[in-house]
Structures are given as structure tokens and as C-alpha cells.
Amino acid sequence: MPPLDPRAILAGRPTARPSAGTVVTIAVSSLCLVVALTIMLHDGATGVPAAVVLALVPLPLLLAGILALDRLEPEPPDALVAAFGWGAGVAVLLAMLLNTAGLDLVWAPMLGSELGTYAMAAITAPVVEEVLKGAVLVGLLWFRRSELNGPTDGIIYGSMVALGFAVVENISYYAFAPPGTLALTFTVRGIVSPLLHPLCTSLTGIGVAAAALRGPGRSRALPVLAGLAGAVALHAAWNASSALGLAGLGAAYLAGVGVLVALAVVLHRDRQRIVALIQTHLPQYQEVGVVTPADVWMLSSLHRRQRARERTRATRGRGPARALADYQQAATELAMLHRRHGLGLVPDDAFVARRDPLLLLMHHARAAFA
Structure with a gap:
């Protein structure tokens, strides 16, 4: 008999090596990331090395927090890397192109540069970005449904793709920050609101995980669309709050805290559910x-x-x-x-x-x- 390969058995595949689809996803995402950074440089980004450092500062803490949630039933590292890479590469590049096109072709001609930029951020960007981030989660639902065993898995994958997106988006914000505003920009994005993207896309992840556990004959589109709608609404509320000053920012922040508390409750109940499954099914062996x-x-x-x-x-x-x-x-x-x-x-x-x-x-x- 060939030697036992625990990694392959746990992955449910003949070999522990990443699948061809995962390798292609990571490769394409890496190429898209290079193109996105090149576009930033071409558009006049300055201080890119410093922007990269600032964008990476909160990442280890955020990654540690997300992976700490993933200890009871850890997800495959290759799938987590692919999700993060998709957010940092494919989602960022396409969002960049689509948001810019929306501003130049629709909002700016209709409302002018300043108001058009606000409309793009409050209306177009939330839809575009959440759909693009959620696309890789739908890919998991389609190709690796067995990895989605409950809302915890959806939150983990949603947070990973969102962290990848947030890191590169923050590089853009820091690199294009007007002179004298870099410290303020870092405070707002890196300290005050580092969880915005993970919170939003976690809602899509929960919807995708719920769809994965729907029995035969039941539509999987409804929970996915419901999760995506929640993600877009939270994202839009945050982006739109800038027009209302500190009061609007405070209201959006409270909404984010409410979602965070709700996610914590979901995670706790899901852990209890997994423990109950262990206690129910394992004694028969x-x-x-x-x-x-x-x-x-x-x-x-x-x-x-x-x-x-x-x-x-x-x-x-x-x-x-x-x-x-x-x-x-x-x-x-x-x-x-x-x-x-x-x-x-x-x-x-x-x-x-x-x-x-x-x-x-x-x-x-x-x-x-x-």
C-alpha cells in the first residue's frame, strides 16, 4: 500500500498538491496585481514603497484574527491564498477599471467632477467591488462546495478576499494622498476602518455558505443575492456617510459595529453547532x-x-x-x-x-x- 498522506485525505483529493484551478487563480491574480500597481505608477502615484508599508502594517493582526476563527475546522491553505489573491489582484484591477469608466462616462458628465466622484463612491463602487469580491466565493460554491460547511467558512473566505482587496486599495489611497494628508488617510483607513471590507464581504460569504448547504431542489441564488445585498448596503452606507460629516461617519460606524456583533453571534452559534455534530455522530465509531x-x-x-x-x-x-x-x-x-x-x-x-x-x-x- 502507498504511504498514508494525511494532507491529501483531509483535502479530499488524491494528492495534497493544489488543484490546477487554484494554481491558475493565484497566477492570474498575481498578474492582475502587477498590472494594477503599474497603472497606479503610470497615473502619477508617489511614495509607493511607503504606501505599501503602511498598507501592510495592520495586515498581520487582521490575518491572525481571521485565522483564529478558523481553528475548529481549518480551511485548506491553498483556498485561502487563492481567495486573498483574487481580492488583491483580479477584484482590484477590474474595480479600478469599472469605477473609473463609470466616473468618466456617466457620473462626471452628468453631475460634474466633484459630485460625480461622490456618486461613484456611494453608488457604483459598492456594487462593483462587492460583486467582484463575491465572485470568487461563488466560484467556491460551484467548484469546492464541500469546503463550505457553515457560516464560519463563509466569513473566513469573505474576510480573506476582502483583506486582499483592502490592502491594495489602501496602497492606492496612500500613494495618491494629497501632501500633508497621509497621516490622516492612514488613521481613517488603517486604524479607524480596517474591518470595512471584511465586514461587507463576510455578509456575502454567509449567503454563499447558506446556499452551499441547501438541499437538492432548493434555489441557491436567493441566499447568495441576499448576502450580496447586505454587503452592498453596508458598503454604500459607509461611503455615503462622508457627505454628512462626523454625524454620518458615526452612524455608519455604529452600523458596522452592529454587523460585527451580529457576526460574532453567528460565529459562536456555528461553533456550538459543530460541537453538537461531533457529539452526535462520532460516538457511533x-x-x-x-x-x-x-x-x-x-x-x-x-x-x-x-x-x-x-x-x-x-x-x-x-x-x-x-x-x-x-x-x-x-x-x-x-x-x-x-x-x-x-x-x-x-x-x-x-x-x-x-x-x-x-x-x-x-x-x-x-x-x-x-
Whole structure:
């Protein structure tokens, strides 16, 4: 028998290598990013190195926060990188071209330069940008639906594509900031409102994740459109608030805080749902020797999972600790698989074909750490 490849089993593919579609997405996104930065330089952007540094300053903290939400059922790194790259490359370049075309061809001739710019920011940009960011989420729904197991996954992917978009958009704002306003621009975009894009696109992500869990015969378009409408509305409210001064900004900020609190509630309930699935579906595998009541208890808490890995690393070494981490993820994937099967999203033969490798991985992992 060929050696067991935990990464391939967890990914549900014959090999752990990224798929051709993921590689193409990352390559195209990288090319689009280069073109977008070239356009900025051609249009007279100044201080681009400093703008890049300022745009990257909040990124590690924001990435750490998003990935911290993704610990119970981690998403594949290649899919996360592709989502981030799409936002930073494809979405940014197309938004740049479409927003500029809308301003030059519609709003400026109709309303003049100043009012036309405001109309573009408040009306055109939210629609264009949220549709372009959401496109990669719809791609996940179409090509990698099994990765979308609940609203947490939608929030993770939505936040990743939005962070990619926000970083490059901030480079543009900083590079074109009028003299003497760079510090203020950084304060507004990098400190006061770094979560604007992730909050907006997370709403689209929730809609896409809800569509992914709809059973056969039910329309998937409605939840996607509802999430996208929420994203556009929040984005438009923020952009339009600039015309109302501090009062408008405060109202938009409160709306953003309200969405953030709502997302926190959704994340908490989704984690409870996943724990309930683990406690419901895993005990049936006690008879085959891959799960014990103690394992179910350990798997039902992020804190207990981490403590178990730390103890195993301290007493057995890194290899068994890695095997325990694989066991934890495989067990969670197995619980998610049962839910999709129960919803009619996975046929019986596909369920068995996915279940058996996960059980095999759990068996081998237990032999390494138990």
C-alpha cells in the first residue's frame, strides 16, 4: 500500500498538491496585481514603497484574527491564498477599471467632477467591488462546495478576499494622498476602518455558505443575492456617510459595529453547532476503535484540543502531536460529512468514499499518539 498522506485525505483529493484551478487563480491574480500597481505608477502615484508599508502594517493582526476563527475546522491553505489573491489582484484591477469608466462616462458628465466622484463612491463602487469580491466565493460554491460547511467558512473566505482587496486599495489611497494628508488617510483607513471590507464581504460569504448547504431542489441564488445585498448596503452606507460629516461617519460606524456583533453571534452559534455534530455522530465509531468517549470530550472544546496537543508534544514529541492534530481535523471533517449526507448533499457512495479514508487516517493517527 502507498504511504498514508494525511494532507491529501483531509483535502479530499488524491494528492495534497493544489488543484490546477487554484494554481491558475493565484497566477492570474498575481498578474492582475502587477498590472494594477503599474497603472497606479503610470497615473502619477508617489511614495509607493511607503504606501505599501503602511498598507501592510495592520495586515498581520487582521490575518491572525481571521485565522483564529478558523481553528475548529481549518480551511485548506491553498483556498485561502487563492481567495486573498483574487481580492488583491483580479477584484482590484477590474474595480479600478469599472469605477473609473463609470466616473468618466456617466457620473462626471452628468453631475460634474466633484459630485460625480461622490456618486461613484456611494453608488457604483459598492456594487462593483462587492460583486467582484463575491465572485470568487461563488466560484467556491460551484467548484469546492464541500469546503463550505457553515457560516464560519463563509466569513473566513469573505474576510480573506476582502483583506486582499483592502490592502491594495489602501496602497492606492496612500500613494495618491494629497501632501500633508497621509497621516490622516492612514488613521481613517488603517486604524479607524480596517474591518470595512471584511465586514461587507463576510455578509456575502454567509449567503454563499447558506446556499452551499441547501438541499437538492432548493434555489441557491436567493441566499447568495441576499448576502450580496447586505454587503452592498453596508458598503454604500459607509461611503455615503462622508457627505454628512462626523454625524454620518458615526452612524455608519455604529452600523458596522452592529454587523460585527451580529457576526460574532453567528460565529459562536456555528461553533456550538459543530460541537453538537461531533457529539452526535462520532460516538457511533467507538465500536471500530477510532473514537472513545474521552476523545469526543476532547474534540468538543478548542481549549481541550490545544491542551491535548501540548501534552502530547511535551511527552511524545512533535510527530505524535502532529498525528493528534490530524486526528482532530479528520474527526471534525467526519462530523461535517455526516451533516452534508443528512441534508442530501452527498450521495451514499460518495459518503462512503469520503468517510473510509477519514476513518483510516484517524486509526493511524491514534496509533501514533494514543
